[in-house]
Amino acid sequence: MKLYYSPGACSLADHIALIESGLAFETEQVDLKSKTTASSKDYTTINPKGYVPALALDDSGVLTENIAILSYIADKAGKLMPIGDLGRFRTLEALAYISTELHKGFKPFFMPGSSEEEKSAAKETLTKRLSLFEQALASQQFVLGDGFTVADCYLFVMLFWAKTKVGLDIAPSLSAYYDRLVARDSVAKALADEGLG
Ligand SMILES: N[C@@H](CCC(=O)N[C@@H](CS)C(=O)NCC(=O)O)C(=O)O
Secondary structure (H helix, E strand, C coil), X not given: CEEEECCCCCHHHHHHHHHHHCCCCEEEEEECCCCEECCCCEHHHCCCCCCCCEEECCXXXXXXXXXXXXXXXXXXXXXXXXXXCCHHHHHHXXXXXXXXXXXXXXXXXXXXXXXXXXXXXXXHHHHHHHHHHHHHHHHCCECCECCCCHHHHHHHHHHHHHHHHHCCCCCHHHHHHHHHHHCCHHHHXXXXXXXXX
């Protein structure tokens, strides 16, 4: 498997999940401006959507979209997603929330030309949306309880952006959670491998 990524982009979530999974994988960096891979290929021939992440599978094409890639990694690894009853659906619920309500909320900070009003409105929305996790993370280690899942990989990237790109004030329980994750081997390795250590 090969993960196409850009340093510090949302593909960092998939990178962390792959390290956690113990599955064999390689990575290749993509220049998102020129849509060129490190080996000088036109990235749009690999992922016509032109954005990261993309996961080239060993025998069945290319998978895109964080929710699909993270779920695939968890399935293949047989971990990173709780099993039984609602476990799988709670994970998908968390991934969908992170993708559609948080990830997309950062847009004004990545789009050139966004106004200060747009950024300030986005900050307010992100603070409100992140607060959903505050209470749970004050009493449990991870998003879905005491086991690390792919939802943690994705939420970590949101908090990484909140801290490093937006300068958002985050609640103490979220800050403590972020510190726990930064200290985790897989997260530290993914950050170092992407040159963000
Ligand atoms: N819906 C996609 C969104 C992925 C996405 O937003 N990727 C960003 C980086 S975080 C990107 O590659 N942006 C560059 C571009 O769109 O040209 C997913 O969830 O995988």
